[in-house]
Amino acid sequence: MPRGPTHGPPATGEQQPEADPGTVGVGVKQVIGLPSGEIERRFQLRGMEGTQLTTVGFPTGVEGGAFLYTNRETLSLGMILNMRSLVEHGIQFSEALEDFKQHPWVQRFLDGGTLLEYSGCFVTEGGLRRLPPLFGPGYLLAGAAAGLFLNTGFTLRGMDFALESGRIAGGVAAEAVRAKDPSASFLARYAERLEQSFVLRHLRTYPDYPRTFANPRLYGLYPEILTSLLHRAYFVDGSDREHLRQMLKGSHRGKASLLTLGRDLWKAMRTL
Structure with missing residues (x-):
């Protein structure tokens, strides 16, 4: 049953433990129809080439992410969000998905498309x-x-x-x-x-x-720090330029200590 889990296994006489909401993701996918030539033009593809785009933490700060990938004459778009994190943030999944679709970066790929399929499932993320x-x-x-x-x-x-x-x-x-x-x-x-x-x-x-992916800083704080760093690096307004070391300090100052950054990096290196 590769499409589960919509329900548990048949009863075996043994009590199965309840799933931990922190290890269960709620996944939704939409299949959107577009002519193959239009998909190739929008994503700058040729022939049998394809591409996949992924985001982390947008637009909600909830643990999880969104995806958009190409097929021959359709696009697959969706999100997988952690169940416990959804409840803690008080966010409706349908609203999060629509917010993602309305972002200008995403919307330009979807304009004129036809919604062909809509599906959802639970994804066990306990490893x-x-x-x-x-x-x-x-x-x-x-x-x-x-x-x-x-x-x-x-x-x-x-x-x-x-x-x-x-x-x-x-x-x-x-x-x-x-x-x-x-x-x-x-x-x-x-x-x-x-x-x-x-x-x-x-x-x-x-x-x-x-x-590693249960760390809430991955879905809010660290994207914020990275965005701040890129803004400092690329924005030109006539003010004095900073060295990279100064940019790094300014981006994380007051948000996360070097010790916290180092611990999270070390944990990621050990588990991934």
Whole structure:
């Protein structure tokens, strides 16, 4: 079930722990139709080229981000926002998505497009240490339903994990049907094969990545500091110019200490 998790696994007689809202993302995606030539013109593409744009913390300061990527004759646009952070900020998801779409930088890519599809799901963002049981009597979990998702800050891995885990699960399910054996002991081979695949190997490389992205400074303070630094570097108004060292000091002064910056950087380097 690569499109989950809209509900939990079938009952197995064991009480499943409740999901932590801090490790669950609410995801919404819209598919917007545009002629292929118009997509190529707007994104400066040729032939089979494609592109993806991502943002962090905009427009709400909520943990999470937004994306916009090209297909042949459509654009996929959406957001994944942390459930707990949404509640703490008192923000409606629909309003956040519309604010993102109305930003001039985004709107110019969408003008004249036709909304073709709208979908939503929950995304488990707990990483390797929060994976649910991947199999049990009569069921297998794959894709997002199994929490097979990886965010390294440079890449968002979900589709390829869903395809590969779904392929493996389908093969094991077919074997179970032929053997007329849906027991947990038979279906355990799914977990064994998943361990040998790139899916769990890559998740094991970054077992603690959620710790880095649970830092609220990533979604408000640090974008603010970076924006201030770029403004100081590029804005020309006739005033005296600053050295880069002075720009850096002025951008974070009163907002975050060097110790805090160093700790966050060290944590990111260790987990990513």
